[in-house]
Amino acid sequence: MKQLLPGLILLLWASLCSSCSPTPAETSSTIRIRWARDPENLDPLIVDNPSANETINLLHCSLLQASEAARGYTPWLAAAMPTTQALNDSLLLITYQIRPEATWDNGSPVLARDVAFTLKVMNCPGLPIEIAQAHYGVIRDIRLDPQDSRRFTLVCVGQDVGTSGDYAILPEYALDPQGKLRTVSVPELRRQQQPALAAEFARRYQSLELARHPERAPGCGPYRLVKWQNGRSLTLQRKTSWWADKLSAPPAVLQAFPERLTFQVIPDAATATLALRRGELDLYSLMPAGEFARLQQSATDTQRLQFHTIDSYQFLTASFNVRRPALQNRLTRQALTHLFNVPALIQASQQGAAYPSVSLISPRLKPYYNDSLPLPDFNPAQAVQLLQQAGWQRSATGSWLRGTTAQPVLLKLSVSYRAGEPSFETAALQFRAAATALGIPVELRPTEPSLLSRQVRAGETDILINNLSGQPFSYDFTSLLHSSSVGVSNFTGFSNPAADNLIEQLVATQQPARKIILLRRFQRLLAQERPFTVLYFLKYRIAATRRLGHIPVTGLKPGYEAARIRPLPLPVQ
Amino acid sequence: MAGWPLLRYTARTLLAAWFILSGLFLLSRAHTDRNTFLQNSTEGNGRRLSASDQAHTTQQLLQRYGLDVPLFYVTLGSAAATGHISWRWHGSRNQYHQWFRQLLAGDLGTSYRDGAPVTEVLSQSLSYTLPLTLLAALGSMGLTLALVLWLSHRPRWRSAWLSGLHVLRALPLFLLATCLLLLLANPDVLAWFPTFGLGLEVEEVAWWQQPGRLLYFLTLPTLSLVLVTVPGLVVQLNGALQHELEQPYIATARAKGASSIRVVRHHALRNALLPTVALLSELLPNLVAGATVVEVLFALPGMGRLLAESAAAQDYPVLLGAVGLVALVRVAAQVLADGLYRVLDPRIRTHA
Numbered sequence: 001m002k003q004l005l006p007g008l009i010l011l012l013w014a015s016l017c018s019s020c021s022p023t024p025a026e027t028s029s030t031i032r033i034r035w036a037r038d039p040e041n042l043d044p045l046i047v048d049n050p051s052a053n054e055t056i057n058l059l060h061c062s063l064l065q066a067s068e069a070a071r072g073y074t075p076w077l078a079a080a081m082p083t084t085q086a087l088n089d090s091l092l093l094i095t096y097q098i099r100p101e102a103t104w105d106n107g108s109p110v111l112a113r114d115v116a117f118t119l120k121v122m123n124c125p126g127l128p129i130e131i132a133q134a135h136y137g138v139i140r141d142i143r144l145d146p147q148d149s150r151r152f153t154l155v156c157v158g159q160d161v162g163t164s165g166d167y168a169i170l171p172e173y174a175l176d177p178q179g180k181l182r183t184v185s186v187p188e189l190r191r192q193q194q195p196a197l198a199a200e201f202a203r204r205y206q207s208l209e210l211a212r213h214p215e216r217a218p219g220c221g222p223y224r225l226v227k228w229q230n231g232r233s234l235t236l237q238r239k240t241s242w243w244a245d246k247l248s249a250p251p252a253v254l255q256a257f258p259e260r261l262t263f264q265v266i267p268d269a270a271t272a273t274l275a276l277r278r279g280e281l282d283l284y285s286l287m288p289a290g291e292f293a294r295l296q297q298s299a300t301d302t303q304r305l306q307f308h309t310i311d312s313y314q315f316l317t318a319s320f321n322v323r324r325p326a327l328q329n330r331l332t333r334q335a336l337t338h339l340f341n342v343p344a345l346i347q348a349s350q351q352g353a354a355y356p357s358v359s360l361i362s363p364r365l366k367p368y369y370n371d372s373l374p375l376p377d378f379n380p381a382q383a384v385q386l387l388q389q390a391g392w393q394r395s396a397t398g399s400w401l402r403g404t405t406a407q408p409v410l411l412k413l414s415v416s417y418r419a420g421e422p423s424f425e426t427a428a429l430q431f432r433a434a435a436t437a438l439g440i441p442v443e444l445r446p447t448e449p450s451l452l453s454r455q456v457r458a459g460e461t462d463i464l465i466n467n468l469s470g471q472p473f474s475y476d477f478t479s480l481l482h483s484s485s486v487g488v489s490n491f492t493g494f495s496n497p498a499a500d501n502l503i504e505q506l507v508a509t510q511q512p513a514r515k516i517i518l519l520r521r522f523q524r525l526l527a528q529e530r531p532f533t534v535l536y537f538l539k540y541r542i543a544a545t546r547r548l549g550h551i552p553v554t555g556l557k558p559g560y561e562a563a564r565i566r567p568l569p570l571p572v573q
Numbered sequence: 574m575a576g577w578p579l580l581r582y583t584a585r586t587l588l589a590a591w592f593i594l595s596g597l598f599l600l601s602r603a604h605t606d607r608n609t610f611l612q613n614s615t616e617g618n619g620r621r622l623s624a625s626d627q628a629h630t631t632q633q634l635l636q637r638y639g640l641d642v643p644l645f646y647v648t649l650g651s652a653a654a655t656g657h658i659s660w661r662w663h664g665s666r667n668q669y670h671q672w673f674r675q676l677l678a679g680d681l682g683t684s685y686r687d688g689a690p691v692t693e694v695l696s697q698s699l700s701y702t703l704p705l706t707l708l709a710a711l712g713s714m715g716l717t718l719a720l721v722l723w724l725s726h727r728p729r730w731r732s733a734w735l736s737g738l739h740v741l742r743a744l745p746l747f748l749l750a751t752c753l754l755l756l757l758a759n760p761d762v763l764a765w766f767p768t769f770g771l772g773l774e775v776e777e778v779a780w781w782q783q784p785g786r787l788l789y790f791l792t793l794p795t796l797s798l799v800l801v802t803v804p805g806l807v808v809q810l811n812g813a814l815q816h817e818l819e820q821p822y823i824a825t826a827r828a829k830g831a832s833s834i835r836v837v838r839h840h841a842l843r844n845a846l847l848p849t850v851a852l853l854s855e856l857l858p859n860l861v862a863g864a865t866v867v868e869v870l871f872a873l874p875g876m877g878r879l880l881a882e883s884a885a886a887q888d889y890p891v892l893l894g895a896v897g898l899v900a901l902v903r904v905a906a907q908v909l910a911d912g913l914y915r916v917l918d919p920r921i922r923t924h925a
Contacts, residue, residue: 038874041687128688130633134626211687230697231874232770266769266872270751274768278760300760450887454606478623488624 029259031548031565034272034284038231038265042214044168045122045129050557051234051263056168058236058261058563060219063096063115063165065253068554071365072473073162076253077102077110077169077220079150082161090157091140094164098150103243104171105218112152113182116142117172120181123189126202138163141186159510162473170217175205222256222563236261252552256563276543277301283544283551285559289351292541308542309353310553311364313470316354316423318415318431319532323459323493325409326402332411333530335386336463339434340427341378346536348430349423354536359523362537364555365472367516370523376533380438387411387438398439412441416455417465419446424465427535431463456491464491467538472555475519477503481531494531586908593900594893598672601889602644638685643667681897682890684883691894694879698895699861701771702868702875705791706860709798716799717806724807725814725837735808742804746866750797754870757793766793769872794871798864806852813845820844850913857906862899 039052044060047053057065064073064081075081078096085093102110122129122136138157145151154164172179181201184194192198208216215225220243223236237260244254264281266272273291275281292309295301318340320327327333346354357363358373392400392411400411415431417424425446432442447455455461468480479485482503483495502522509515526532540559544551552564622630635641643663650659675682681691724731741749758768771790817823818841826840827833865877876895883891914921 128637130630130637131622134622134630137626209688212689229874231701231878232872264770264872265874267869267878268872271754271769271870271872274754274758274760278758278764278768280768449885450606485624488627489622 029567030262031258031260031562031567032262032264032280032282033562034276034281035234035263035265036267036286039234040230041211042225042228043129043210044170044214044217044219045127045132046211048131051265054558054562055214055225055234055236055263056219057221058223058256059214059221059225060168060170061102061110061221062167062169063098064162066162066166066471066473066556067253068472068556069252070473073165074251074253075099076165078165082154082165084161087155092156092159092161093153094156094161095151095153096165097148100150101243101246102220104173104220105224105239106173108173109150110169110220111149112142112144113149114169114172115152116144116186117176117181118167118170119186120184120189121170121175121201121205122167123186124181124198124202124205125189125192125195126199127205132167136163136167139186140190159508160476168219171219175208175217176201223261226260231265233265234263236263252561252564257566258562261562276305276545279304279545282548283542283560283565285540285542286557287541287543289349289353289541292353292543293351295543304545305543306546306548306551308544308551308553309539310542310555310559311355311362312538312540312555312557312559313362313472314467314557315357315360315362315470315537316427316535317360317466317468317532318427318535319464319466319492320530321459321461321464321491321493322495322531324462326411326413327462329390330529331386331390332392333533334528335383335390336413336431336435337376337530337533338379338383338386339431339438340376340533340535341430341434342376342535344378345427345430349426350536350538353539353541355539356536357534359526360468360470360477360534361519361523362470362472362555367512368475368519370520370527372520373523373527378434380434384438394439400438400440412443413462414443414445415463415465416445416447416452416461418449418452427465457487459487459491459493469557475506475515477522478507481526492531494529496525496529499525499529582908586904590901590904593904594676594897595669595673597893597896597900598669599645601893602640602668605640605887605889639668639671642671645669681894684891685888686883686886686891691890694891695876695894695898698874698876698879701873702877703860704787705794705867705873705875706798706864708788708791708795709802709864710856710860712795712799713802713806716803717810720803720807721810721814722837722842724811725818726833731811735811738804738807741800742808744801746797746801746864747870749800750794750867750870753793753797753800766790771873794864794867794873797867797870806849809852810845810849813848814841817841817845847914847917850910850917854903854906854910857909858899858903861902 035051037049037051039049039055041048042052042055042059044056047056061077063076063078065076066072067074073081077098079099080097082094082096085095087093096112096115098110098112098115100109104110119136119139119142121127122132122139127133138160139154140157141155143153143155145153156164172181180197184197188194189198210217212228212230214228218224222242222244223238226235226237228234238256238258242256244250244256247254264275266275266281269288269291272281272284273287273295276284277295292307295305296307318337320333320336322328322333342356346352346356355363356375358370358375361369363369363371387400391402393402395401401408402411403409413435415428417428425444428444428446432444435442445461452461452464456464479489481490481492481494481499483490483497483500486493486495499522502518502525506515506518506522509518540553540555540557542551542553542559544560547568549566549568552561553559554561632641643666645667646663646665646669648661648663650661672682679692681695683690684694720734724734754768755762757763758766767790772786814837818837820841823836823841826836831840862876862880864875865881867873868875868878869881879891880895882888883895
């Protein structure tokens with residue numbers, strides 16, 4: 001016993017000494033990327049956070065992929081963009097052809113029946129994929145081409161071609177080896193006409209536990225899952241022979257260079273920055289402005305790191321609850337817009353790395369952006385004038401009142417925002433300072449996210465400061481601003497027949513020239529009505545080690561394309 | 574304590590555990606925001622559903638989670654017209670009944686986020702938390718004893734040290750942990766320790782290297798916890814020790830010729846440690862609950878982070894499981910503390 005204790009201490013000391021190498025040696029084959037959160041669920045049909053989305057896009061392929069460069073969708077598994085044909089007023093036939101080179105891991109080709117299988121899974125009752133079922137419910141049926149096993153036609157409701165192809169295609173050979181779902185059609189599954197068959201399949205699908213074991217549904221993407229330690233890290237390995245390697249000049253969407261990708265979950269930004277500086281991380285995207293600026297000013301860090309900023313489609317807004325008596329008049333909302341000092345706000349919270357906009361369309365989208373509208377300026381005198389035009393009168397006490405003497409409405413506002421977000425808080429504080437100077441009492445309400453979400457839906461907020469995400473390829477504002485979405489996702493409560501009409505026309509039109517006219521008109525209407533005001537569009541900040549070479553950055557989350565990073569070869573020792 | 578008293582004591586403890594768990598279940602479920610489940614998912618993937626789709630999908634989700642049935646056996650309501658309070662009986666088809674039946678079978682349900690059994694999620698988080706908190710607890714206790722004994726022989730230093738410890742005690746954990754990180758894991762100062770996690774899984778290490786590696790990666794998180802825990806313990810134990818040293822039996826011991834070291838270690842310290850037994854009921858639940866701040870800062874997916882994330886995502890089965898576990902450990906710690914008191918102090922035994 002007396003010898004055992006020193007022995008144990010010696011062993012511990014030896015193992016401690018052998019482990020004391022904080023900075024792992026840099027290898028060209030592995031790229032280590034920071035994630036703020038774990039994917040949590042990797043079922044390819046349940047993608048509900050950016051980490052899961054990034055992983056699924058590396059493990060699986062869809063027919064189409066949203067592309068910033070193309071400002072729309074580009075073919076991925078599809079050989080070309082699909083052809084469309086209107087069947088009647090509501091139904092659209094969308095015909096796809098799958099790339100002939102596309103194969104599964106077992107060497108069998110990716111065929112139209114795999115797409116049919118995926119659609120059947122999406123419509124199978126009893127699976128925990130309700131959101132995907134609702135979202136892709138617009139695909140009513142699939143018709144396989146009897147002559148060509150890679151060709152098929154989707155019967156869809158509406159005009160959205162992108163939705164018909166942006167879901168991961170699942171391998172039938174792995175999930176339904178006996179082809180039991182082949183005997184049932186998509187409409188039959190939707191109508192629940194084969195409950196026994198569907199229940200049996202749902203039981204088998206659930207038993208695979210794809211949420212935590214995505215490797216059980218091997219996709220046709222370039223990577224396979226090596227290890228996933230929940231909450232810690234996720235490692236992907238490039239397939240030794242991926243089908244797109246056969247292409248002589250693969251398009252960007254089919255390029256995959258890194259041998260190994262390791263995503264490290266590091267929730268805290270300061271820790272992630274330290275890890276990047278010490279070489280424990282290779283790439284850190286969506287970096288806070290302060291940390292990014294500090295690194296850029298450090299001589300040692302600029303030697304090791306490269307820095308990128310890219311205009312994103314995410315924007316900060318101040319939304320007015322138009323159902324509130326004080327905010328019903330559009331002149332009042334216009335007046336309050338003049339109390340935000342956007343350039344100062346950009347400097348204070350984003351270190352100058354953001355850009356203002358007249359509306360929810362990014363100024364990068366030049367044809368669609370209405371550049372003839374003036375940017376909202378900080379102008380308290382103009383605000384006073386507009387308030388007076390809206391019928392507000394300043395009382396002897398300095399407060400603003402409107403309405404009859406018996407039932408006066410007091411201009412008193414609350415600003416709600418998610419607690420703990422510095423950029424929201426800065427905007428709220430700035431607004432309060434400007435409003436208070438005019439005699440408008442403003443109460444700040446930093447709120448816990450789920451409580452805030454509840455208050456917003458119930459219409460209990462006055463002004464809400466939050467981030468909204470746009471896209472360069474979708475201009476459907478139904479959920480955000482259409483009167484049919486009031487109380488659901490239209491949190492401003494904005495309801496305007498002219499706006500409804502424009503939103504409906506935008507959804508229906510496919511002609512770019514017409515879309516430009518409608519979008520510009522829509523922006524003008526929003527500038528007049530001001531259900532919300534866009535404060536600025538964010539820039540994504542990416543810092544990475546120089547050994548990674550050129551970083552393909554994008555304005556869409558996560559801000560980079562991991563598969564297209566081509567690490568520089570290590571110098572010969 | 575044997576026979577009926579033991580049985581009564583066990584029954585009382587079990588009743589307390591049932592009461593706590595039922596209270597937690599009913600409170601958390603009563604505050605569940607049904608629409609937020611869908612909201613979280615749709616916000617995460619950018620898919621926007623129409624109003625009718627949202628209503629339908631929410632209903633499907635509620636059905637899957639078992640939230641579409643009444644919460645309890647009875648629902649109370651008040652009839653506006655008459656002003657009387659009315660109640661409605663739902664029978665066994667209610668959330669509480671189903672949950673309790675599952676609980677008796679040892680099933681804590683599944684996570685709303687990934688469908689994983691709650692027991693599995695908890696054990697995974699505990700595997701990260703327990704090494705950290707156990708190391709911190711052992712380190713704190715060891716350091717406290719050493720420091721108190723050292724101070725007992727150096728009365729001139731005591732006041733300065735106690736002042737310093739009070740200052741340390743006033744520092745919030747996040748500040749202390751960040752300072753340690755910026756001092757000891759910073760390439761600009763001292764890069765002695767790793768910044769996060771437990772190492773890359775791609776780095777294979779031999780079995781004999783595992784303990785050292787774990788210790789190396791846990792040094793900074795453990796040190797953070799030790800530094801915030803030790804001041805409180807030292808102040809209390811030092812106070813108790815000084816109190817004991819003024820007792821007549823100490824004078825007797827000294828008169829019998831015992832050395833000052835022996836007087837402190839064999840006579841005063843034993844009695845001074847008695848009040849710290851009460852700290853056991855605090856220490857054990859904290860071992861299980863983890864340390865959210867440290868786990869977030871050092872990227873360790875332990876119980877603290879699990880509690881915070883499941884609360885933010887309204888993952889109530891996991892939240893209830895984790896909070897229930899902490900509550901049960903607290904009850905168990907109190908039982909243990911009671912038992913220890915009886916063993917250590919004969920006066921309590923005779924009064925029981």
